[in-house]
Amino acid sequence: MYRGPILFPLVLVALGFLLLFSNLGYIQFDFWRFVTTWWPLLLIVFGLDILIGSLRMRNVKAQTLALELGTAPRADVSINFGAGDLTVGKAAPGKIVDGAFDGEMRYDAKPDGRVWLKLEPLNWWGWNPRGYRWNVGLTDAVPLKLSLDGGAANTNLDLTDLKVTDLQIKTGASSTVVRLPSAAGLTRVRINAGAASIKLIVPAGVAARVHSSMAIGSNDINQQRFPRASGDYVSPDYATAANKIDIQFEGGVGSLAVT
Numbered sequence: 740m741y742r743g744p745i746l747f748p749l750v751l752v753a754l755g756f757l758l759l760f761s762n763l764g765y766i767q768f769d770f771w772r773f774v775t776t777w778w779p780l781l782l783i784v785f786g787l788d789i790l791i792g793s794l795r796m797r798n799v800k801a802q803t804l805a806l807e808l809g810t811a812p813r814a815d816v817s818i819n820f821g822a823g824d825l826t827v828g829k830a831a832p833g834k835i836v837d838g839a840f841d842g843e844m845r846y847d848a849k850p851d852g853r854v855w856l857k858l859e860p861l862n863w864w865g866w867n868p869r870g871y872r873w874n875v876g877l878t879d880a881v882p883l884k885l886s887l888d889g890g891a892a893n894t895n896l897d898l899t900d901l902k903v904t905d906l907q908i909k910t911g912a913s914s915t916v917v918r919l920p921s922a923a924g925l926t927r928v929r930i931n932a933g934a935a936s937i938k939l940i941v942p943a944g945v946a947a948r949v950h951s952s953m954a955i956g957s958n959d960i961n962q963q964r965f966p967r968a969s970g971d972y973v974s975p976d977y978a979t980a981a982n983k984i985d986i987q988f989e990g991g992v993g994s995l996a997v998t
Contacts, residue, residue: 750781801841808835811852811923814878819857823871826887827896830876830969842871853882877901882923889913899942910935919984921945928986934994937985941965946980948973950998962998972997 761768783872814835830837837853841861884905894915902923911933920926941947949972951958966973988995
């Protein structure tokens with residue numbers, strides 16, 4: 740079972756109980772005195788956690804994975820990757836997912852084409868000084884739904900030759916580059932980003948419609964290819980194009996570039 744980064748939640752729960760019992764009169768608890776007295780303990784805990792994670796990382800061998808596509812008519816792949824370098828491209832023929840994975844990876848696969856990949860951090864709070872590196876291949880033989888949930892990661896998705904019909908990305912403080920499909924019919928892209936830099940590359944000959952909603956940030960949309968129309972950016976031939984991409988972007992503090 741994935742345990743994930745749990746140190747911060749444990750600290751919050753412990754402080755919450757102490758404050759609650761103090762408010763109810765069961766104990767006397769001075770929060771600021773506690774912080775000023777015991778804050779060096781947090782440094783010790785964080786340092787030990789990093790050290791233990793580094794020692795474990797030395798003993799962890801890179802995992803490889805090669806899952807057969809079988810008779811599944813579609814693929815539905817979910818990737819949960821916290822921090823590090825993530826590269827996604829085309830899998831070997833006959834495989835629904837393959838790749839090499841640094842760090843502890845957990846996966847689940849169903850005969851109907853559903854695959855779930857998740858990074859299990861080597862310490863309590865999810866950070867590794869060496870970083871995690873995944874190279875993932877996905878099938879190009881059947882239509883594909885891809886969901887990516889990431890944190891502080893450098894992500895490079897090359898979906899050019901894949902039949903991605905649905906792409907969903909949730910990311911935090913990250914840098915993400917996506918080369919979108921060139922011949923997948925209609926591809927729906929939904930992106931929810933925090934303090935992220937997102938670059939989407941639309942292949943030549945593929946139409947696109949871009950809707951961007953950003954709290955604080957910048958849009959850099961190629962308006963020669965995707966001129967502004969009714970608040971969106973739309974290819975002139977979007978309605979009739981055989982291959983087209985519908986992009987919906989919601990961002991916090993960051994940037995979106997579409998070329």
